[in-house]
Amino acid sequence: MAGKSKVELAEFLTHQYLCESLTIKEVETLLDYTELVQFRKNETIADIGEVGEALYFVVKGEVALYYDDGGQESEVGRMTEGELMGEMSFFDRKPRSARMRAKSDDTRVLLLSRAKYKRIRVEHPYIAVNLLEHAVISLDHLFRRVSNDVAGFSQYIHGGGIKR
Structure with missing residues (x-):
């Protein structure tokens, strides 16, 4: 695992929500199914x-999310470590x-391919359940952020101004 040892990655992951209910052995097993990938600043990840x-899990750096509206690219969010x-x-x-584009040099993500995810579902279902739970929570956070942004914007548009 380029740049970081498996032990360092396991230590990092044990402090992340994704792995908080996994044993150190299960975290190491998860790492066996992933690949550590490094990106340079402004390099497209997906x-x-x-x-x-x-699936991508940010280990180091920051990743920006961009929406392209007819050739006009707008940043719509950022993802950070964890x-x-x-x-x-x-x-x-x-x-x-x-x-998804790296915003810092030496941005690193753990990549879990679909093929490896299918294997982990069968070979280690408890780890797969943790991944699914984390994905649901991640999507919930995204939905709540977008909902708050839309509500705030709507309030502003309809004359309420920005609440401080």
Whole structure:
């Protein structure tokens, strides 16, 4: 695992929500199914229109999410260390609606491919359940952030101004 040893990654993961109910051995098992991938600043991790064939877990750095509105790219969110990305397209198998791009040099993510996910579901169902739970919580947080943004914007548009 380039740059970080399996022991260092296991130690990092044991402090993340994704793995808080896993034993150290289960965390090490999860690492056996993932690949540590490094990206340079502004390098695209996953692009709009692709069907998600992997889940990504940010280990180091920051990743920006971009929406492309007819050639005009707008940043719509950021993912930081400890956050899961790509779960919507991965599970619903629909094309991505956002581009994921590294925002810092030496951005590192753990990549879990669809093939490895299928294996872990059968070989280690408890670990797979933890991944699914984390994906649900991640999507819930995304939905709540978007809902709050829309509610705030709506309040502003309809004359309420911005609450301070």
